[in-house]
Amino acid sequence: MVKKRRLDNNGSTGFQVWSIPRAPRSARKKGLYKKTTDGRNFGAIELLASLAGKLLHENENSASRAASEGCNLLLIPKDMLQYKIDTVEKSIKSEDHGSSGGGAFALERASENSQQKDSSERSPKVEGDTTWDGTSVSTNFACCEKESSESKSTVSKSVNFCSEVSKSEKIMAVNEQAVVVSCSNDSTEEHISKPCSTNAISAGRKDDMRFYREDDDENISRFSKSRCTKSKPSKHSHIIIDRRIRKLLSFKHWKPAPQLKDVESFGSGRNISSNKRRINRHSLYYHDLLYKRKKLLDGSCFMNTDEVLSSEGHYRSHGVYVNQYDPAAFDAMDSQIKFSIKSFMIPELLIDVPETATVGSLKRTIVEAISTIIGRGFHVGVMLHGKKIHDDNRTLLQAGISCKGNLDNFGFMLEPNLTQSSPKSIAPQDSHILPCNISQQLTRTLDKVISDMGVSHSSSDPGNSTSVSNNNVDNSHDLDVSLTQDIVTGKPSFESGDLPILQTSLEPLAVVPANMNNKGSEQSQRRTRKPFSVLEVEALIQAVEELGTGRWRDVKLRSFENKDHRTYVDLKDKWRTLVHTASIAAQQRRGDPVPQQLLDRVMAAHSYWSQHHSKQVGPIDGAPIEITDDPVALPSIKV
């Protein structure tokens, strides 16, 4: 899935970026959209670069048009930028000269030049109804090219990158005057509507995206950090890129910040997942996005620009984001450009909290630790299983934190504290970049807290103690890769640009799950494994013996009606594994052993129902088949 491609357009700055183009599910499923390891696939930046190059030679009209639709995005090499700024400034004043779709046009040509073949990525048209008040919203990218043999530029190039992908719209969201953007799957609607308020726009200027030199992490190069305000609308131009780019660069890397209502059901990923799935196709897309993102973990692919996008297509106005640059992640690739959204980062915080500490003291500890870095103005909430722990007087032990052990459902929540809000102290603009990311650090902190406390498995459910234990093992194991995963999964981040929300929103900013390093968070969170008990297995076998396979819903209704955590899909899966288990040597079986007797029944029922069409002639209640008397039901030896 990882697509990388270098583009050297018109001899201008070459961009290289990691991009994860999407293809329709069907295409992907059928392998029509296999990744190409030779990097033949286009990259978003490549298109952007092409565009930039083209734009350099386009007339001002294009720029004007672009600026008028600045909700999209811009990516221009810095050296071009100066040029564009000038031209845009002029043309903005003279208004749009009717060069509708100039940007798109450029893009189309660019795509041709870049040998873009994918028909599904046909050059789209600029949305005619997209409006823009002409005010610039800009986000800066400072990029640093890694020196490579093929790179012409030996020195870093700076790029201005203005797009919804990165900042502008997010910032608008901050002020709750968001540009409404609804994203959806390929070839469907996207709406960029409502011009952003200048107010919102002005907030965007704080954003800053940077590229780091891979080989010089500590000496992070910062480049163009220009900003735009409503007073200086044209400081940065905007060039509209079509929805293709938008999808490439943004949607697949966006993730919504959990709202409290989502968080409330944090502990039941299933509910979240299924509910989300019902909302609309946006959420479907989102869900898919997360899924893909999750898959990216394996592919070491990343390009993270965190965004807030609710399933309704509205930006949420609260969220804590941390974007993170992980050198290690890049090491795996010979990428030339690394970039990271400027984030509000916090150095590692190690906090020792005794098990007997109270929740309140834990909160205070966290607040203290963080506030020394970002200042006051917030407080920390502790979430466990989707519920805020309000009783600060309870100890962690009493709160169940030490007992649960399962950090899946444990997290912190940074909340604004209006009484102490102080923009200056909270949002140190252009603050130095600290080496760590808050979510990660919170994670680590929490992990440490938990580990220091020593996980006491005083679980009341003996059947779960093992899984609890396993979870802890997993957590510690995953810790090492949390950085990468943060990037890939786009964990909520804490950006200076977002910080103003701290003063404007009463709602929790976000939940920072303690184990953000886990594969999924929020709605994509995998259900905690719940092994089938022997009794359940027996019930399943019983039901299948009577109903046959292929009637999992009936099986569910019959024997697992009151077990919400066992879906018919689960039952089906379990049966499949049972059949498999029964067919392999006992020595190869894992997990809690299932009595051979039951496995024999499994094989018998499986054989029987594979010979009989369960759907049609399934035995009825009270008249279960006598499998053991059926010749074909004899335990099969075959594998």
Next chain:
DNA sequence: TTTAGGG
């Protein structure tokens, strides 16, 4: 929504 399978 269910079923059936791949992962």
Next chain:
DNA sequence: CCCTAAA
């Protein structure tokens, strides 16, 4: 367990 094409 998850995900999803098909039915």
